[in-house]
Amino acid sequence: MGLSQRSRRLVPLAFLGVAGVALAGCGAPGAPGGGGGDGGGDSNTVTIYGTIVDDEAKLLQQSWKDWAEENDITIKYEGSQDFETQLGTRAQGGNPPDIAIFPQPGLLADFASRDYLKPAPAAVEANAKEYWTEDxxxxxxVGDTFYGAPLMANVKGWIWYSPAKFKEWGVEVPTTLDELNTLTATIQSKTGTAPWCAGFESGTATGWPGTDWIEDYVLRTSGTEVYDNWVAGDVPFTDPAIKGAFDSVGEILLNPSYVNAGFGDVRSINSTAFGDVAPKVASGECALTHQASFLSGFYPEGTNIAEDGDVWAFMLPGKTADETTVTGGGEIVGAFSDSEATQKVLEYLSSPEWANSRVSLGGVTSANNGLDPENAKDPILQETIKILQDPDTTFRFDGSDLMPGAVGAGTFWKGMVDWVNGASTDDVLTQIQTGWPSS
Structure with a gap:
């Protein structure tokens, strides 16, 4: 799968605000939900629309092929990189798909708040409560109404490294943030080179990898209450807790002695594509990089990803060794139709049977606790599933995906770029905060 497709689905999407504007322009709120106009009147045909494209879309369709044939249901999937805008246009025009795979909870809430979506069937809600955590x-x-079950998921905050290099340097995986800072200094002193590499470049979405850093540090240094209030806008970016997270991240990313291994100076972070760091880690030029579980797809062919292999990863630690908070992302499945066939498809997509079918095809994970981790061929994805299924794990969705699009996919992304380019932290935080709606 190409870089643009992977970044499109698995990182914060740029157009949440656009979709909201399109919907707001359709007239009075509360427009009636569509009936899945693409079905052409065939009660056994269900249309699904999402952001998943190319090879991954083929795997998605393969995941439900046998079930659909057994149940005499035709599923027509369409993937688009202009999903957010087009979905709004189709909903306004009374021609929505039967089902949409939403890459952001906020986008699902946007459609639900305008009465475009149907509440999830009771069987889907029962599956969600049985196989997923309360989070x-x-x-x-949305409000008191359940509209959609999760589909796939990823865990962010992995620190990728070379086990062979760690052995050569006589260092170990850190268990706290303080130990991570000590590890960074130790590697720098032993090698005389920058330990970290980072890439924020992602086309029109440049800057999103930086937001992941900040989100991870806010969660680990200030806890879930501050994180939740920050995402909701009740704790501003200018708050000392958020500035503290920037300062902590800056000790690494703004330190010319610590970055940007294999690429250049601190500012080269903004011109380095996020996936391009993977080969540098595999070759040993870069000792450490911070990226989600999907980075495994960017290593050169033949790279052995294993605890004793060419590359491996550990979860960004917290202030203490026993912390189990993580950030991540995923999709939520919502429906514009309540036809019988649509309800059957929704129930299947919320089941462990579908999760095991899709994960066994490779490249993705799910937080469904009925999923067998062994079905994931990639060992990092197996570890990711274990984290997602662990009842002691506290999961928080990617903060920028939950914020209004003008912030999460706007001023926050831009602010990270400006920050790396040398703007002061105070100025950056003030600028990011301007993206929040005034009311």
Whole structure:
């Protein structure tokens, strides 16, 4: 799968605000939900629309092929990189798909708040409550109504490294943030080169990898209450807790002695594509990089990803060794139709049977606790599934995906770029905060 497709689905999407504007322009709120106009009147045909394209879209369709044939249901999938805008246009025109795979909870809430979406069937809600944590169920709930079950998921905050190099340097995986800072200094002193590499470049979405850094540090240094209030806009970016996270990240990313291994100076972070750091880690030129589980797809062919292999990863630690908070992303499935066939498809997509079918095809994970981790061929994805299924894990959705699009996919991304380019932290935080709606 190409870089643009992977970044499109698995990182914050740029157009949440655009979709909201399109919907707001359709007239009075509360426009009636569509009936899935693409079905052409065939009660056994269900249309699904999402951001998943190319090879990954083929795997998605393969995942439900046998089930659909057994149940005499035709599923027509369409993937688009202009999903957010087009979905709004189709909903306004009374021609929505039967089902949409939403890459952001906020986008699902936007459609639900305008009465475009149908509440999830009881069987889907039962599956969600049985096979997902309360946090995940909440992401598909708007007000007191449950609209959609999760589909796939990823865990962010992995620190990728070379086990062979760690052995050569006589260093170990850190268990706290302080130990991570000590590890960074130790590697720099032993090698005389920058330990870290980072890439923020991602086309029109440049800057998003930086938001992941900040989100991870806010969660780990200030806890879930501050994180949740920050995402909701009740804790501003200018708050000392958020500035503290920037300062902590800056000790690494703004330190010319610590970055940007294999690429250049601090500012080269903004011109380095996020996936391009993977080969540098595999070759040993870069000792450490921070990226989600999907980075495994960017290593050169033949790279052995294993605890004793060419590359491996550990989860960004917290202030203490026993912390189990993580950030991540995923999709929520919502429906514009309540036809019988649509409800059957929704129930299947929320089941462990579908999760095991899709994960066994490779490249993705799910937070469904009925999923067998062994079905994931990639060992990092197996570890990711274990984290997602662990009842002691506290999961928080990617903060920028939950914020209004003008912030999460706007001023926050731009602010990270400006920050790396040398703007002061105070100025950057003030600038990011301007993206929040005034009311």
């Amino acid at each position: 995940w169920v909440k992401y598909g709930t």
